[in-house]
Amino acid sequence: MSIINKAAAIGGGVIGAGWVARLLLNGIDVSIFDPDPEASRKVSEVMKGARRAYKQMLPGGLPKEGKLTFAKTIAEAVADADFIQESVPERLDLKHRVLAEIDLYAPANAIVGSSTSGIKPTDMQVAMKKHPERLVVGHPFNPVYLLPLVEIVGGEQTFPEAIEVAKEIYASIGMKPVVIRKEIEAFVGDRLLEAAWREALWLIKDGICTVEELDDIMRYGFGLRWAQMGMFQVYRVAGGEAGMRHFMAQFGPCLKWPWTKLMDVPEFNDELVDLIATQSDDQAHGLSIRELEKIRDDNLVAIMEALSRQNKGKGWGAGALHKDYTRQLAKLAAKKPTASRAAEKAKATKPVKKTEKPKKKTGKKKG
């Protein structure tokens, strides 16, 4: 059961709507603020996709959805929320304005998560004059309603307790929180993705392959390995019986040859954008973004379900979590909503205690 009574989503674009979907499908009421007049339509499109995916995961029926309310201001959205997720565009000045307002109007004990892809929480929480200690980065991956990973990053002013509560909150809605040990820009996931993306841009620009060929190289090859074991465990196995040490001895030296162009940035000009966008159009074979989203969601559910049957039925990696998550949702779906449910939830809620002193700082940043 979730430990959130009421959530607020500030920003309802690709990521914000994904959060809204995950929260509502967990039976949690959400209040959203987004100034885009199209926001309601866009969120309902994402909800449609999310419901469709969850129906495949839960053939016995979905839990009763939480209630979605569109607020006219940030103040109204956050007024009685105990968890707030900010997902506005990636600009520091905008994050500052929005977080300052959230901080001003949110209950003091509410946890504030930011979806930022790369801005350090220390640089964002300076705008929060009342309670900067409750800000964490909660960096998700698209589609938020299906992919379980959330990277949690604390800033210099974040209380360790806030990180703990954030971990519990995200885990309670079926996610896999990974706390990043040191605060750096772009955290871990986007550091890796940016490195791969930069290299990919070179390969296309230099005419080595097309975007479709590059994607085939991923999805028919190492992409399949990564989804189930990640990078290091795959390399351990690739080292043969001698494992990781043998792998490192064999492939370590080639890092100096070097094979990659990682240090250089290709000029991001119109020519490069046109080349990639045109090849991407060809690759899509006329499928719309919404059609591609459906295909993506079906595949993700299928992969997680396949992984949930591995390891003698206990599930493996994301599949083990998927098994627990679908079980939790099925239990919730079976539960009749009663008046006492809200009280039960309120009892289970464990916000950051304002009276609690932060644990003594060690001089190290929290991660």
Ligand SMILES: NC(=O)c1ccc[n+]([C@@H]2O[C@H](COP(=O)([O-])OP(=O)(O)OC[C@H]3O[C@@H](n4cnc5c(N)ncnc54)[C@H](O)[C@@H]3O)[C@@H](O)[C@H]2O)c1
């Ligand atoms: N797109 C991704 O794959 C992805 C993945 C992880 C994290 N993120 C991060 O999530 C955040 C949002 O990205 P996105 O891709 O959803 O962007 P988006 O452009 O799809 O959505 C942003 C939304 O914020 C709204 N907005 C603008 N100003 C606002 C304000 N003052 N108050 C409330 N809402 C406001 C916009 O109307 C829009 O609907 C960014 O920080 C981004 O780095 C994106």
